[in-house]
Amino acid sequence: MKDLFSTDAANYATYRPGYPSELFIYLSNLAPAHELAWDAGTGNGQVAARLSSYFKNVIATDISKPQLAAARKVANVQYLEMPSEHTDFKDGSFDLVTVAQAVHWFNFDQFYAEVRRTLKPGGVIAVTGYGLLRSTEAINNAIDELHNEILRDHWEVERKYIDEGYKTIPFPFEEKSTPVFEHSCEWDLNQLLGYLATWSAVQHYIRSEHTNPVSFIEPALKAVFADQEKITFQFPILLRVGTK
Template structure:
């Protein structure tokens, strides 16, 4: 089973990217004819790119994710993998990978594909949002995340935790800084986000998460109280 088969939950509860980020990304390539978002999920970033490129393609290996993806008329979605990108040679001006590169089984194969589809003057950007900060209850949240529950995370999760510090990146770097993702969430909304974690696929993880959610609910106060949740965003960009 694909880790992210539940596309509807992902679409409903995963945070969207800062509005400033697509504009920053659009400055990277020489042209803005076509952008390709690899591992697009339900299109959290893909849809926003439509305002800056003539055409945008989102590709994801999960049929459920693609089925739940939405965007403007110039954005389309296809099932596709990082090692077999659904794009023609020399056709893409910007390749983005948002919160997905740590899942790629063969990073070198992806980079070879990126070089194949890249148009002259193309750029590439790997984007990741890290472990969030929960206003008022962050110590409780961090203790749960890094405590016994942490054993349920896949080894690849370390790339999210260390903000892509260990990811191989064989391209000329371009400096880019994105604002954080900031959302004010109710208890139900925050628990919905926790429910999208891939670690919940691990045996016993869901029961531990539910116990934490009950503890969190007691500490939250009024369930309709909105607490600020902040995810730091890292962008690793370069010229192809």
């Protein structure tokens, strides 16, 4: 698993979007029991904290110590610094395994072998994430310019899986059809700029070009926000669900 986000853990915890409540209700209803869930590649624990309302206990793992340090502390969530591809969990431990906005960084074969080993019979794996944010036409045009043109040569190759909606990742499980989910939020300009700054390609660009690429589209974004404090944004939720 690649670690691209340790150096920006605080901003990642502050500015990354969440997931809709309907998603967690759906996954909870699919799980054969609600004793123990594993959130792999948990980052700042966004998903793990939400799962804690539906499962007796949650184990959340990541290889990034700074990300785990920034995670929200919840009584029934245990955070462990551990690679998702090599764990010391017992066979047949989990009712649900989730991985959110991270599976594209994993070694698929090794991670899925761990999932098969550690899921209970009938247990559920859910690979989720979110696609490119959408809003007004003017904002979409600016975001597309940043994502597709300015940062074109700075994305990690694994980013293609996000752009393809996780439809092209390997998924060796008995797959279920899933509902369509979307996360909606209202952000001011600073929240939008903060989120864009967490993109891995933005950080790569800054390191190689010594300039923040978000600054190239900032004037267009400021113009949109000139007459309104907050604007609504939608994130399409990516989701693949399967059973052992």
